[in-house]
Amino acid sequence: xxxxxxxxxxxxxxxxxxxxxxxxxxxxxxxxxxxxxxxxxxxxxxxxxxxxxxxxxxxxxxxxxxxxxxxxxxxxxxxxxxxxxxxxxxxxxxxxxxxxxxxxxxxxxxxxxxxxxxxxxxxxxxxxxxxxxxxxxxxxxxxxxxxxxxxxxxxxxxxxxxxxxxxxxxxxxxxxxxxxxxxxxxxxxxxxxxxxxxxxxxxxxxxxxxxxxxxxxxxxxxxxxxxxxxxxxxxxxxxxxxxxxxxxxxxxxxxxxxxxxxxxxxxxxxxxxxxxxxxxxxxxxxxxxxxxxxxxxxxxxxxxxxxxxxxxxxxxxxxx
Numbered sequence: 001x002x003x004x005x006x007x008x009x010x011x012x013x014x015x016x017x018x019x020x021x022x023x024x025x026x027x028x029x030x031x032x033x034x035x036x037x038x039x040x041x042x043x044x045x046x047x048x049x050x051x052x053x054x055x056x057x058x059x060x061x062x063x064x065x066x067x068x069x070x071x072x073x074x075x076x077x078x079x080x081x082x083x084x085x086x087x088x089x090x091x092x093x094x095x096x097x098x099x100x101x102x103x104x105x106x107x108x109x110x111x112x113x114x115x116x117x118x119x120x121x122x123x124x125x126x127x128x129x130x131x132x133x134x135x136x137x138x139x140x141x142x143x144x145x146x147x148x149x150x151x152x153x154x155x156x157x158x159x160x161x162x163x164x165x166x167x168x169x170x171x172x173x174x175x176x177x178x179x180x181x182x183x184x185x186x187x188x189x190x191x192x193x194x195x196x197x198x199x200x201x202x203x204x205x206x207x208x209x210x211x212x213x214x215x216x217x218x219x220x221x222x223x224x225x226x227x228x229x230x231x232x233x234x235x236x237x238x239x240x241x242x243x244x245x246x247x248x249x250x251x252x253x254x255x256x257x258x259x260x261x262x263x264x265x266x267x268x269x270x271x272x273x274x275x276x277x278x279x280x281x282x283x284x285x286x287x288x289x290x291x292x293x294x295x296x297x298x299x300x301x302x303x304x305x306x307x308x309x310x311x312x313x314x315x316x317x318x319x320x
Contacts, residue, residue, distance in 0.1 A: 046210050049206075055131060066183075077140050096287055109273045112211045118269060122262065235299045243268065250268065269308070273304065
C-alpha cells in the first residue's frame with residue numbers, strides 16, 4: 001500500500017505541470033510565438049543551468065559512471081535506429097508513413113520527460129546520471145536521424161556535411177560546453193562564488209517543472225482514427241519493446257564496465273521513455289507526416305503515464 005501511495009504521488013507530481021500546460025494551451029493563454037519563446041528559454045537557459053549544477057556538484061561515484069552511461073545512450077540510440085529501420089516497412093505503407101514511423105520511434109524523450117521522471121522516482125543522484133545519459137543527445141540524435149534520412153532515400157541525397165555540422169554546433173554547442181566546464185571545475189575542485197552558485201541554483205530549480213509544463217503546451221490529443229493503428233504501434237515499440245533494447249544495452253556495457261545499480265536503473269527506465277518532442281525538428285529536412293508524428297508524441301506520452309510506473313516496479317525488482 002505504501003509503495004502504491006508513493007507511486008501515485010510521484011506520478012501526480014509529474015502530471016500536474018503537464019496538465020497545467022495543456023489546460024493553459026486550451027484556454028489560449030499563450031500565443032504560438034510565446035510558446036516557442038518558452039521552449040527556447042527552457043532549452044537555452046534553464047536546461048544548461050540544470051546541467052551545470054548537476055555536473056558541478058556530482059560526487060566521485062557519479063563521475064566514475066559517466067563513460068558507461070554516455071556509451072549506454074549512444075548504443076541504445078543506435079539499436080533503436082536499426083530496429084526502427086527494420087520494423088517500419090512491416091507496419092507502415094508508403095514512403096512518407098514509413099519514414100515518419102521510423103523517426104517517431106528512434107529517439108526517446110530522455111531529457112525533458114526523462115529527467116522529470118527519473119528525479120521523481122530515483123532522486124537527485126539518479127538525475128546526475130540522467131544528465132550524463134543525455135549529454136550527447138544532439139550529436140547522436142542528429143547523426144542517427146540523418147542516417148535514417150539517407151537510408152530511406154537510398155543514399156541519393158546531396159552531400160550535407162556543411163549543413164549538418166552547422167546544425168550540430170547550433171544545437172549541441174551550448175549543452176556540451178556547459179557540461180565540459182562544469183566537469184572541469186568539479187574535477188579540479190574549483191569552487192565558484194556562493195552568490196553565483198545560488199544564482200545558478202535558482203534557474204536550475206526552474207528547469208524540471210518548466211520542462212514538464214512545456215510538454216503540456218505541446219500536447220496534441222486529437223488525431224484521425226485512421227492513424228490510430230500506427231500511433232499505437234509506434235507507442236508500443238517505444239514503451240514496451242524498448243525495454244528489450246535497454247536490457248541488451250546494459251548487458252553489453254557490463255561486459256566492459258562496472259555499471260552500478262543506480263546507473264542500470266536509469267538506463268532501463270530511459271529505454272522506455274515516449275517519443276521525443278524534438279523529433280519534429282526533422283520535419284524541416286525530411287518529408288514527414290507531421291500530423292501522424294504529433295499523434296505518436298501525444299499518444300506515447302499519455303500512455304507512458306501508465307507504463308512508466310509499472311516499469312519502475314519491474315526495474316526495482318530486477319536491479320534491487
